Amino acid sequence: MTDEPYRWLEAIGQRREYVESRLHGGSPILAACLHQGLLLLGVGTGQSKVFEIFDRHAMAGIGHPADLERLRQSAIDAAHLEAFTRAPDDVSLRRLVSFGIAPTIKVAFEQLFSPPFLARTLFVELGATPTEDTLAHVDFDGTFAFQKGGCRILAEPGTDTGPAEAFLATHQRPEFTLPAAAQLLLSVWTHLTQGAALTTDATPPPRLAELIGSRTLEAGFLARSHRRAARYLALTPEQLGLAPSPTP
């Protein structure tokens, strides 16, 4: 197969369709760069979508849990080795993604007799200011793209994220508090998953349980001002000002 270019291309195409079909139904992830820090928000089953990688680094992903786990472990190994053999400040998202994660994913995707990564991931790095925060979108074929500051949506392939991205570009502000940002990201999540209208006028905002059902809100926050080197905090809905269930 591999010595016939057409069949190789055909096989790669089929592999792409297969991976995209397996990513179908993945719950979106949203990220926002704030003055307070960098917020990652998703809805999953608890410790399933948003993870700490290193002092100023985190990741979130949609896809097969085992593949997300492989990528998470690989990123953690690389970051800690780099920090120990050089220094924590030498751990950079650009090097982690460009020279470590993305090539590994690309090789797995293009080697037809090895399993591809069924995962679409977002890696983030906390900078000194919101505009210096780095967000890296890494796709299942190893394609990656960096972004400085702003917001980012990670959704299943084929999702039209255009309106939601435009909405976030208009309404999300770095000076937002954590609860305000979380509420906005959650409203975008409900738009992407349930087709709810994009609005900031929901007063009072809907209860969390009405939005996500029995699933778990997963929020990771890289705090910009923190006494310790490890900036990652796993936040609960209460810490985000999101009431978990309707009051009786």
Place this chain on the structure above:
Amino acid sequence: MGDSPPAPIPGDFFALLARHGSSPIPPGHANSLAPVETQATTVFGFHFADGAIIAGDRRATAGNVIVTDTIEKVIELDATSLLAIAGVPATAFEMARALQTSFEYFRRSQLQPLSLPARVRALSRALRDNLPLTLQGVGVVAPIFAGLDTTQSPPKPCLFFYDALGAQFQAVGFAASGSGANTVRSILGYQERFGNPRPSTLDRRAAVRLALQLLMIAAEFDSATGGVHPATQRYATLRLLTADGVENVPDAEQAAALEPSPAAP
């Protein structure tokens, strides 16, 4: 059956380092002409009403030479554990760095913190791995470890001390290490047995004050201990371990603790 290497232990940072040939403390071979290493210290910890306080002077010496009076010997390993180092700094700081990375690596990769017994053993293992340098007299480290026992509610701060070969002992009331340790140990032993109030019942301000006074006395009897000098704004490294985790005691608080108490006659 092939001779495949054993599977790595999940979350073990030292195994990861070994796979990449980057072990921090490989068995060393020092010769008799090894240079004089910087060493000597006073570090100690004792329980007070809110938790445990760990203190260290800031002097490093090499023989009769004072190398610096600004080093930090009480190191925050992570949010719930502290290491006070006494001995050869080159080895001790590397041990602390390896443990810092190791604890965080385990927590991040395994999605749960390393237990207190495992932390205590990790330091013991680091000391045992350092045995060749210890036996040659050029890499001796005798640290104090403080960690939170999270199996209790509220989490309970615990103190441990070690010998240079890696044996670990839990301290009931206090622990001290370094060249000025005997002075501190004697005073704390007396205070804990006959004192009123006993150190374990002191509030935060009184505990900070006692820790600073202990360092002052230790420095009087041990030239390798830096002591505390309010007149020149030179204070100690003091960290607290309470049920909420690690907290630093800044110089301003140390200065305030040495002021006469408002309630004092």
